[in-house]
Amino acid sequence: xxxxxxxxxxxxxxxxxxxxxxxxxxxxxxxxxxxxxxxxxxxxxxxxxxxxxxxxxxxxxxxxxxxxxxxxxxxxxxxxxxxxxxxxxxxxxxxxxxxxxxxxxxxxxxxxxxxxxxxxxxxxxxxxxxxxxxxxxxxxxxxxxxxxxxxxxxxxxxxxxxxxxxxxxxxxxxxxxxxxxxxxxxxxxxxxxxxxxxxxxxxxxxxxxxxxxxxx
Amino acid sequence: xxxxxxxxxxxxxxxxxxxxxxxxxxxxxxxxxxxxxxxxxxxxxxxxxxxxxxxxxxxxxxxxxxxxxxxxxxxxxxxxxxxxxxxxxxxxxxxxxxxxxxxxxxxxxxxxxxxxxxxxxxxxxxxxxxxxxxxxxxxxxxxxxxxxxxxxxxxxxxxxxxxxxxxxxxxxxxxxxxxxxxxxxxxxxxxxxxxxxxxxxxxxxxxxxxxxxxxxxxxxxxxxxxxxxxxxxxxxxxxxxxxxxxxxxxxxxxxxxxxxxxxx
Numbered sequence: 190x191x192x193x194x195x196x197x198x199x200x201x202x203x204x205x206x207x208x209x210x211x212x213x214x215x216x217x218x219x220x221x222x223x224x225x226x227x228x229x230x231x232x233x234x235x236x237x238x239x240x241x242x243x244x245x246x247x248x249x250x251x252x253x254x255x256x257x258x259x260x261x262x263x264x265x266x267x268x269x270x271x272x273x274x275x276x277x278x279x280x281x282x283x284x285x286x287x288x289x290x291x292x293x294x295x296x297x298x299x300x301x302x303x304x305x306x307x308x309x310x311x312x313x314x315x316x317x318x319x320x321x322x323x324x325x326x327x328x329x330x331x332x333x334x335x336x337x338x339x340x341x342x343x344x345x346x347x348x349x350x351x352x353x354x355x356x357x358x359x360x361x362x363x364x365x366x367x368x369x370x371x372x373x374x375x376x377x378x379x380x381x382x383x384x385x386x387x388x389x390x391x392x393x394x395x396x397x398x399x400x401x402x403x404x405x
Numbered sequence: 406x407x408x409x410x411x412x413x414x415x416x417x418x419x420x421x422x423x424x425x426x427x428x429x430x431x432x433x434x435x436x437x438x439x440x441x442x443x444x445x446x447x448x449x450x451x452x453x454x455x456x457x458x459x460x461x462x463x464x465x466x467x468x469x470x471x472x473x474x475x476x477x478x479x480x481x482x483x484x485x486x487x488x489x490x491x492x493x494x495x496x497x498x499x500x501x502x503x504x505x506x507x508x509x510x511x512x513x514x515x516x517x518x519x520x521x522x523x524x525x526x527x528x529x530x531x532x533x534x535x536x537x538x539x540x541x542x543x544x545x546x547x548x549x550x551x552x553x554x555x556x557x558x559x560x561x562x563x564x565x566x567x568x569x570x571x572x573x574x575x576x577x578x579x580x581x582x583x584x585x586x587x588x589x590x591x592x593x594x595x596x597x598x599x600x601x602x603x604x605x606x607x608x609x610x611x612x613x614x615x616x617x618x619x620x621x622x623x624x625x626x627x628x629x630x631x632x633x634x635x636x637x638x639x640x641x642x643x644x645x646x647x648x649x650x651x652x653x654x655x656x657x658x659x660x661x662x663x664x665x666x667x668x669x
Contacts, residue, residue, distance in 0.1 A: 277443035329447030
């Protein structure tokens with residue numbers, strides 16, 4: 190999620206920090222062990238900013254939330270049912286295609302295949318049903334909800350990787366081995382639209398460290 | 406094939422259910438539980454997160470031994486016929502099991518079961534809060550930071566490796582009989598902050614006061630069960646014994662300084 194230096198996303202009042210956020214502090218991929226910056230620094234900044242942002246604002250009435258809650262309740266009740274796909278079957282297929290075609294080594298034909306397969310899996314995912322109606326710790330329901338997000342994210346990852354005809358950070362294209370700063374020194378962002386995800390791009394904030402070729 | 410005999414609980418109802426799992430090489434008990442949850446019965450629940458012994462969420466009782474499901478191999482557990490007395494400490498009673506190719510899975514003892522294999526960790530966290538598990542000197546850090554020698558860091562690291570999984574709490578006979586007993590994880594955490602040179606003396610003393618009672622270091626049976634089961638090789642018993650030695654010294658020091666004041 191695109192966040193500014195205070196963690197605020199383009200959706201006013203919604204904050205994103207940590208692994209879900211694109212604050213642009215790291216390069217093409219955050220290296221392991223470097224999450225402290227996001228948690229300690231930007232977590233604090235976002236918390237403080239959020240507190241300032243809401244101070245003096247009126248708390249909306251409970252009724253204001255009812256519409257959203259009803260939508261959510263409907264989304265969950267539509268997921269319940271005896272007959273339908275098992276979430277694990279769809280998830281395993283997604284896992285396989287992501288591993289094979291969107292993993293460490295990527296190329297155009299594999300990514301095209303992945304985009305196509307994921308599109309089909311999103312369709313298939315609509316018929317996933319949850320059998321367990323446990324009211325607490327319902328992991329089957331939790332997994333079914335998460336699957337929806339995984340399919341959407343898998344789709345934008347594959348689409349973004351297909352369009353990005355270069356190698357950069359953890360994105361390694363065997364058909365485009367070099368980085369292409371002229372065209373691709375930018376973050377990929379995707380917005381959900383009724384016609385599917387729409388890609389947009391965001392400039393990279395460069396301060397002290399210029400991007401350079403990795404030679405180790 | 407391996408059978409998972411799982412203790413189920415929903416509200417007041419408790420029952421045991423056996424599931425047949427298709428075993429694959431290298432399968433952990435957690436993966437076997439995933440198989441049950443995804444293929445056989447979606448209503449079964451257990452906690453998990455990292456799957457690699459970092460988060461400490463999947464603590465449960467496997468063949469009567471508290472341990473992490475992610476770190477326990479099906480191949481090892483399915484034919485465990487006895488509980489190793491050496492591993493479990495000298496006072497452990499060996500448990501003889503008759504079923505082969507079966508793993509008995511139950512929730513972690515000494516905490517309230519919420520559903521199936523999920524226990525309420527709240528009580529454990531409340532006990533932890535009693536000893537204030539943080540360094541209090543956050544605001545007066547000297548210029549250049551608070552330096553610590555590598556030797557001391559290593560000494561403390563043994564204790565900081567704790568992932569708060571509560572496996573030790575589930576193995577502890579003192580915690581089993583006394584709800585107010587702080588337990589191995591909390592008591593060794595208190596010792597860890599005593600060793601920390603960044604911590605203020607008065608906070609160290611306050612922590613000693615919190616553990617200088619039957620619910621603290623004096624409640625321990627010294628049977629080393631916690632040390633035996635810890636997945637991160639923390640040695641809580643050692644930390645408890647060290648405090649039993651150190652606390653009287655502190656009391657004497659305190660008494661002497663009070664006496665000196667009196668003379669003045």
